[in-house]
Amino acid sequence: MKLLLSILLAGLLGILVIFGSIGIYILCAIIVGVIFRSFTLIREIHKQVVPVNSIDRGKEAYERYIKERDEKETEN
Numbered sequence: 036m037k038l039l040l041s042i043l044l045a046g047l048l049g050i051l052v053i054f055g056s057i058g059i060y061i062l063c064a065i066i067v068g069v070i071f072r073s074f075t076l077i078r079e080i081h082k083q084v085v086p087v088n089s090i091d092r093g094k095e096a097y098e099r100y101i102k103e104r105d106e107k108e109t110e111n
Contacts, residue, residue, distance in 0.1 A: 048065075051058025 048058060048062060052062055
């Protein structure tokens with residue numbers, strides 16, 4: 036039933052887009068709303084997956100590399 040309702044609403048929105056500027060406005064509002072909701076969901080998922088006080092191993096490896104490189108340069 037939800038699928039049928041979605042198909043009918045999409046058809047109505049398509050007709051509104053063809054016939055007037057109000058349909059274009061509604062379409063843009065829907066697109067912006069979906070993008071905004073997607074970004075908020077991605078942000079929430081990121082908060083759950085990556086804790087605040089997590090150790091960044093890439094950053095540690097880079098800092099260790101820089102330290103070793105500086106030590107080798109001072110030895111020469």
